[in-house]
Amino acid sequence: MNSNTTLSNRRKVVVVGAGTVGATYAYSLSQSGLADEIVIIDRNEDLVRGQVLDLVHGQPFIPSVAIRAGSKDDYADAHLIVITAGSAQKPGETRLQLLRKNAGIVGGIASDVAASGSSGVMLIVSNPVDVMTYTALKSSGWERSRVIGSGTVLDSARFRHILAKHCDIDVHNVHAYILGEHGDSEFAAWSMTNIAGMPIDKYCPVCNSCSGWELERGKIEQQVRESAYHIISAKGSTHYAVGLALVRITASILRNQKSVMTVSVYLNGEFGLHDVCLSVPSVVSGAGAVQVINSPLPQEEMKALHRSAAILKEAIVSLSGG
Numbered sequence: 001m002n003s004n005t006t007l008s009n010r011r012k013v014v015v016v017g018a019g020t021v022g023a024t025y026a027y028s029l030s031q032s033g034l035a036d037e038i039v040i041i042d043r044n045e046d047l048v049r050g051q052v053l054d055l056v057h058g059q060p061f062i063p064s065v066a067i068r069a070g071s072k073d074d075y076a077d078a079h080l081i082v083i084t085a086g087s088a089q090k091p092g093e094t095r096l097q098l099l100r101k102n103a104g105i106v107g108g109i110a111s112d113v114a115a116s117g118s119s120g121v122m123l124i125v126s127n128p129v130d131v132m133t134y135t136a137l138k139s140s141g142w143e144r145s146r147v148i149g150s151g152t153v154l155d156s157a158r159f160r161h162i163l164a165k166h167c168d169i170d171v172h173n174v175h176a177y178i179l180g181e182h183g184d185s186e187f188a189a190w191s192m193t194n195i196a197g198m199p200i201d202k203y204c205p206v207c208n209s210c211s212g213w214e215l216e217r218g219k220i221e222q223q224v225r226e227s228a229y230h231i232i233s234a235k236g237s238t239h240y241a242v243g244l245a246l247v248r249i250t251a252s253i254l255r256n257q258k259s260v261m262t263v264s265v266y267l268n269g270e271f272g273l274h275d276v277c278l279s280v281p282s283v284v285s286g287a288g289a290v291q292v293i294n295s296p297l298p299q300e301e302m303k304a305l306h307r308s309a310a311i312l313k314e315a316i317v318s319l320s321g322g
Contacts, residue, residue, distance in 0.1 A: 010036040014078040017085035018042035023051045024243035033063035039070035075116035086126035103135045110136035121288040124149040133264045133277040145288040149264030151279035152178040154245040159224045180308030187304040188221045256286035270294045
């Protein structure tokens with residue numbers, strides 16, 4: 001690591017952004033027993049104060065954990081800095097304007113984290129998460145393993161849920177990934193999908209619960225892609241499942257579990273892609289995304305991954321006005 005700052009023995013997590021996603025993550029994390037200390041930072045000091053007070057009142061019911069408001073001074077000895085901060089789109093504001101505004105916010109935070117001399121890992125949640133992960137990586141100057149995005153970890157969980165429901169199987173026996181952009185160009189990696197250890201193509205004839213499996217695949221993939229839109233339309237935001245997804249990523253980092261997850265990572269030749277952040281299976285440990293699983297993909301899935309990368313590269317270019 002390129003820092004002289006030594007991490008403390010306490011498992012310290014800093015959450016930047018006290019809005020719905022940040023607060024829900026802190027709430028879920030507080031019950032997990034993973035962290036010794038949770039520090040919440042936000043420009044809105046009243047919001048932070050309220051969120052912390054609400055959380056600490058529940059301490060008699062959860063594992064022992066210190067929860068407090070903090071400042072950028074807390075970055076230095078944090079094991080994990082989770083960035084959820086960002087601006088919501090305002091009436092009359094274009095997508096590009098919002099993109100540039102959030103890039104400024106996330107880039108500024110990443111620069112502050114790097115300036116602190118932190119030896120920890122940055123986990124980016126702010127949307128659009130792949131572009132924000134790229135921005136944070138470039139702003140920090142850190143090695144790519146230590147700056148990762150939440151990517152399609154949640155999308156993959158949605159995929160598993162929908163498949164499990166469709167096949168009437170416990171979700172824990174379903175293994176499946178959504179790859180690419182966390183957005184409209186994401187796609188299901190059917191070649192990596194298995195149930196009870198059986199590749200999906202071999203399981204379907206055994207399952208025999210539907211006819212026209214190819215058509216069903218398209219419907220399932222569309223359901224996954226549109227899930228967030230349906231939730232936002234119904235209740236205004238998504239936060240419960242993403243909070244749990246972040247806790248799962250946190251567990252792999254704080255416990256050095258080396259779990260394979262579809263976090264957003266910077267690619268430097270893997271899958272034939274360069275200079276872009278998107279979601280592919282990666283080994284996540286205490287040092288971040290330490291290995292990209294550069295597994296072979298069928299031609300159609302490889303094309304889908306490259307299409308997704310092209311869309312993200314266009315967004316990255318637009319940030320610089322190019």
